[in-house]
Amino acid sequence: xxGPAAPLSERFGQIYGPGQRVRVFRGPGxxxxxxxxxxxxxxFVLPMALDLACFVAVAPGGEGLLRVYSDNLGETxxxxxxxLTELEPARDWGDYVAGVARELLRAGFALEPVNLLxxxxxxxxxxxxxxxxxxxxxxxxxLGDRRMDGLELARLCRRAENDFVGMPCGIMDQYVAVFGRExxxxxxxxxSLEHELGxxxxxxxxxxxxxxxxxxxxxxxxxxxxxxxGEAVEAIRxxxxxxxxxxxxSAVEFEAVAGDIPEAPRKRARHVVTENQxxxxxxxxSRRGDLRRMGELFVGSHRSxxxxxxxxxxxxxxxxxxxxxxxGVLGARMTGGGFGGCTVSxxxxxxxxxxQARLTAAYQERFGLSPQVYRCRPSAGAxxxx
Ligand code: GLA
Numbered sequence: 001x002x003g004p005a006a007p008l009s010e011r012f013g014q015i016y017g018p019g020q021r022v023r024v025f026r027g028p029g030x031x032x033x034x035x036x037x038x039x040x041x042x043x044f045v046l047p048m049a050l051d052l053a054c055f056v057a058v059a060p061g062g063e064g065l066l067r068v069y070s071d072n073l074g075e076t077x078x079x080x081x082x083x084l085t086e087l088e089p090a091r092d093w094g095d096y097v098a099g100v101a102r103e104l105l106r107a108g109f110a111l112e113p114v115n116l117l118x119x120x121x122x123x124x125x126x127x128x129x130x131x132x133x134x135x136x137x138x139x140x141x142x143l144g145d146r147r148m149d150g151l152e153l154a155r156l157c158r159r160a161e162n163d164f165v166g167m168p169c170g171i172m173d174q175y176v177a178v179f180g181r182e183x184x185x186x187x188x189x190x191x192s193l194e195h196e197l198g199x200x201x202x203x204x205x206x207x208x209x210x211x212x213x214x215x216x217x218x219x220x221x222x223x224x225x226x227x228x229x230g231e232a233v234e235a236i237r238x239x240x241x242x243x244x245x246x247x248x249x250s251a252v253e254f255e256a257v258a259g260d261i262p263e264a265p266r267k268r269a270r271h272v273v274t275e276n277q278x279x280x281x282x283x284x285x286s287r288r289g290d291l292r293r294m295g296e297l298f299v300g301s302h303r304s305x306x307x308x309x310x311x312x313x314x315x316x317x318x319x320x321x322x323x324x325x326x327x328g329v330l331g332a333r334m335t336g337g338g339f340g341g342c343t344v345s346x347x348x349x350x351x352x353x354x355x356q357a358r359l360t361a362a363y364q365e366r367f368g369l370s371p372q373v374y375r376c377r378p379s380a381g382a383x384x385x386x
Contacts, residue, residue: 027137029122039170049180099164125214127341132173218339232269298331311338
């Protein structure tokens with residue numbers, strides 16, 4: 001076999017034995033440009049799929065088992081297919097695989113015994129969505145030649161994460177892992193579940209910088225934010241019963257009802273309604289090539305996440321503020337769920353080398369950690385590779 005699948009097929013042979021007909025599926029990670037914590041409030045997001053990706057190799061197995069080996073961790077998990085539907089989560093990486101298999105069974109797809117090999121270049125805990133990359137690539141590997149509508153695929157993978165892994169995430173990560181496109185950011189309307197593709201101005205680099213930390217608080221805070229947004233909607237509905245989600249409230253309307261909402265949910269809601277507006281404005285600015293405005297909106301998004309949504313942390317704030325003080329940086333913000341993971345910056349191409357060197361040195365000096373820096377290229381969504 002030629003092409004990028006060849007090394008993984010060879011590795012498969014080393015682990016499960018040679019001479020098998022191996023297929024390889026890819027699910028990309030993503031960076032979210034703007035529209036943070038808006039997806040589960042049915043608003044707008046603007047992610048792009050990355051060339052960092054999770055690869056899942058698959059070949060027929062035996063003994064009624066779904067067996068999986070992670071090359072990143074050097075660990076195996078296996079489950080009897082017949083017991084998958086009553087399985088309890090083990091609270092580790094295997095849950096993503098088992099959760100997807102379980103959802104496929106629940107959706108009426110029969111599963112044959114298979115061996116899987118996972119190899120991912122998406123750093124875990126980086127906020128670049130290693131989990132959705134794994135879910136989507138796993139689903140495609142288990143489906144094989146069977147076709148599933150892209151939206152169904154994204155929803156099924158999200159259900160695996162919501163119902164089995166136990167993380168109440170929105171649809172963004174799975175959606176862009178499926179629908180990402182080369183050279184395009186993907187604007188997703190998380191209520192209609194439709195999307196539009198759009199190119200970004202050529203004169204900017206999208207640069208993700210990894211704090212290399214992931215604070216424990218993240219998971220419980222995510223749940224708290226989902227709940228607080230629900231509380232805000234409840235308070236608004238007393239006066240405006242037609243409001244079903246924060247998506248239904250414009251920034252102007254919000255000011256009129258803000259006084260009815262208790263403080264914490266009010267701050268969360270203010271982030272969400274202003275962030276939805278920033279997504280629209282960012283896309284408009286990008287279309288007219290207004291780099292300055294794009295940068296300002298990035299900074300506005302970060303401050304809102306920092307002070308109103310309260311999901312940033314010291315390391316993220318440091319990387320944002322240090323980036324903003326550097327030449328050729330148009331804007332910077334945290335990306336993903338928060339409490340660690342990555343920032344995303346808009347950088348002029350000629351300033352990139354200096355940006356990388358100075359930011360790395362400053363972060364090392366402050367936190368004693370070497371941040372990874374990724375130049376992000378908008379890449380294709382999930383599929384089989386050969
Ligand atoms: C995580 C979730 C997404 C989204 C982001 C925040 O990545 O998986 O659904 O809510 O956080 O924008």
